[in-house]
Amino acid sequence: MIRQYELVERVRAYDPSADEDILNRAYVFSLKCHGSQLRASGDPYFAHPVEVAGLLTQMKLDTASIVTGLLHDTVEDTVATLEDIERLFGSEITRLVDGVTKLSRIELQSDQTKQAENFRKLVLAMSEDIRVLLVKLADRLHNMRTLHYLKNPEKRRRIARETLEIYAPLAERIGIQRWKDELEDLSFAELNPEARDSILTQLARLRSEGEGRVERVVEALRQTLHEQGLPGATVSGREKSVYSIWRKLEHKSISFEQLSDIMAFRVIVESVDACYQALGIIHARYPVVPGRFKDYISTPKPNGYSSLHTGVIGPDKQRIEVQIRTQDMHDVAELGVAAHWAYKQDQQRTETREYRWMRELLDILEHAQRPEEFLEHTKLELFQDQVFCFTPKGDLISLPRGATPVDFAYAVHSQIGDTCVGAKINGRMLPLRTQLQNGDQVEIVTSKSQTPSPAWERFVVTGKAKARIRRFLRTQQRTQYIQLGRALLLKIFRREGYDFSDKSLDGVLKIFQATSTDDLFANVGAGLHSAHEVFNAVFPGHKQTERDEKTGLPTVRPKPKPKGKDQPLPIRGLIPGMAVHYARCCHPLPGDRIVGIVTTGKGVTIHTIDCETLESFSDSPERWIDVAWDIGSNRPENHVGRIALVVANEPGSLGSLSTVIGKNDGNITNLKITNRSQDYFEMLMDIDVKDAKHLTNIIAALRATPVINSVDRARGR
Ligand code: MN
Secondary structure, three states, X not given: OOOHHHHHHHHHHHOOOOOHHHHHHXXXXXXXXXXXXXXXXXXXXXXXXXXXXXXXXXXXXXXXXXXXXXXXXXXXXXXXXXXXXXXXXXXXXXXXXXHHHHHHHHHOOOOHHHHHHHHHHHHHHHOOEHHHHHHHHHHHHHHHHOHHHOOOHHHHHHHHHHHXXXXXXXXXXXXXXXXXXXXXXXXXXXXXXXXXXXXXXXXXXXXXXXXXXXXXXXXXXHHHHHHOOXXXXXXXXXXXXXXXXXXXXXXXXOOHHHOOOOXXXXXXXXXXXXXXXXXXXXXXXXXXXXXXXXXXXXXXXXXXXXXXEXXXXXXXXXXXXXXXXXXXXXXXXXXXXXXXXXXXXXXXXXXXXXXXHHHHHHHHHHHOOOHHHHHHHOEOOOOOOEEEEEOOOXXXXXXXXXXXXXXXXXXXXXXXXXXXXXXXXXXXXXXXXXXXXXXXXXXXXXXXXOOOOHHHHHOOOXXXXXXXXXXXXXXXXXHHHHHHHHHHHHHHHHHOOOOXXXXXXXXXXXXXXXXXXXXXXXXXXXXXXXXXXXXXHHOOOOOOOOEOOOOOOEOOOOOOOOOOOOOOXXXXXXXXXXXXXXXXXXXXXXXXXXXXXXXXXXXXXXXXXXXXXXXXXXXXXHHXXXXXXOHHHOOOOOEEEEEEXXXXXXOOXXXXXXXXXXXXXXXXXXXXXXXXXXXXXXXXXXXXXXXXXXXXXXXXHHHOXXXXXXXXXXXXX
16 A cells, blocks of 8 residues: 555655645545445555555646545545535535545446446536546546455446446546556456456467567568668557457457457658658568558548558568558547547547547647646536436436426436426425436326426426427317317307307318318317307308407397387486497496497497596587496396406416306307417407396406416406
8 A cells, every 4th residue: 555655755756846735634534534444355445545546646647636536435435524625625625526426426326338328428527627537537447456356246247347338438538548458458357257368368379479579570660661761760569458359359250360450560750751652661571461451641530540551461470550650640649549439439420529629638638738737727528518317227318408307207208208297306306397417316206197287398498398398288278279169159159049060160161271170169269260250151141240340359249139129228318219339448237337428320339437438538528428227127138248368378278267257157259369478368258248247256256267367357448
């Protein structure tokens, strides 16, 4: 185990200005926190964070990262809290420790490897600071190095699979080839020890057969190139990693002997011309392996990689792979590991943003003067527009930022979205409008009787959820419109003395451009056509009811008098023989205080006393006559009352509207929607009522109905 002074010395070796005090305090704090805890190996637990910190010093990371390495398990595994860390080490380190702790928690979700790509994105999204990811990778590397101590083989395999599919690619992505190779090799050793052993044996055989082979080939190639006119060419060679050899064997179905690129050699020359010259020299000197030549200089790979690749039977009569490139091309190849990885993994080319980010990251890594500078500038901005959440089974669901449990439910399945009634987020019941966070586990509570609510539309963010909710509401609303339209038509037919059946409308469907009877009902219910228009189209000969020019609604319809034409109106104070009209502006009802206005040649118009229209007659008091309802007349006659309503635009609202009016013995005779918005309808409605009190009762009942926002007598409309 690395001693306290050793760790400090390691950091000071590359960063003489490092804060020794905080390193010492973190070392002691972690030691105290982990106390007598033991690792599966039997070592004190404290050895683990110290080794992690040690790995981070190899990467020459800043003091905050090393301290985070020392403290990374204290919050999750000991009594220490984030508040303690904050108090003792400040906010920057607290943020980093918190980040690593959160990453460790999402690891506990089951079976992420099924969705490796998403899980990698989640890890990146949660590592808002690249140091969090670096500490996490060091943590994983040390855990992999000590994996064999775990007794449970299932657990060992799970961790190894996860490492191979999630953490090794992440290490490669941020350019730490060394960690990537080691993570892969350790996972491979756990998952397929036989294959690994056989490759190692074969490599050992090759090595012993040709002692110092790599060096000999390098030397032979260099000599050839120098003699043939390229004195500036440099040559290097290496053995490929066991796991990458295995991948090749796996994917190319070739035998070990056929594998030409166990040894890879690289030639770097000064210019593009020199690349082709070097190729010519090598091809002239050694037999070419057919099908191995690739010219990525004339046709670079989509990620910008360029080089010449060829395969020849090399100086020691074995197949070798040779890559030829300039220093510039080499830099691009090295900086572009992430892009290269994405390319190899056959990702869709949608990752240009990630690619650019990687380039910038690696550029800073290469060119930053000091490690702190690199770290300070490298906040992970990847996937900041996404959140990743888990189902209770551990499936990962990726959503846009701002998504809610309703979005989540629809993303899982439309049916679950349609029937969701509540959500448990990380085990707690929370409102459906709650915005989800990375790593949240979401359990949707459903009920068969639930249907999508129009309120959801205001907070969902995914297109799928929006579309499903809207479609459902449209269907629902249409049902309401159909019911209402049908009821309106039924009433007008009965009132005018005709039987009503759906069939009677067949002949007029075309006139109203309706495709079916339901379609026509829906249009009437929605106020696109009035019931009167439809009735008049069915019976063109029927006496037209007088219509209000402004609203298109029929005005008061003179009822057929039960006892002949001399039946007096229920109004006292009228001048005998003078025609009487009810005003279209205020629709006076028995019980209203009324006044008559005389118009020469037209007769008397009855207004309610508070009608706004009366103002225009204030200069001609001679036209006013005092009238009153004949309350004692007790006529069974109905009058038209007009009301203005604002109703919530949601399923069921029109239904409850007509139900309330029906229950109160009102009779809707006409309806006109005057304004329609996302949330509300404004409408005018004519109702047959006995008198003003009757209408007041209906209005009161409507006001008590939740979907109705406001109701009033319509005056001056
Ligand atoms: Mn750990």
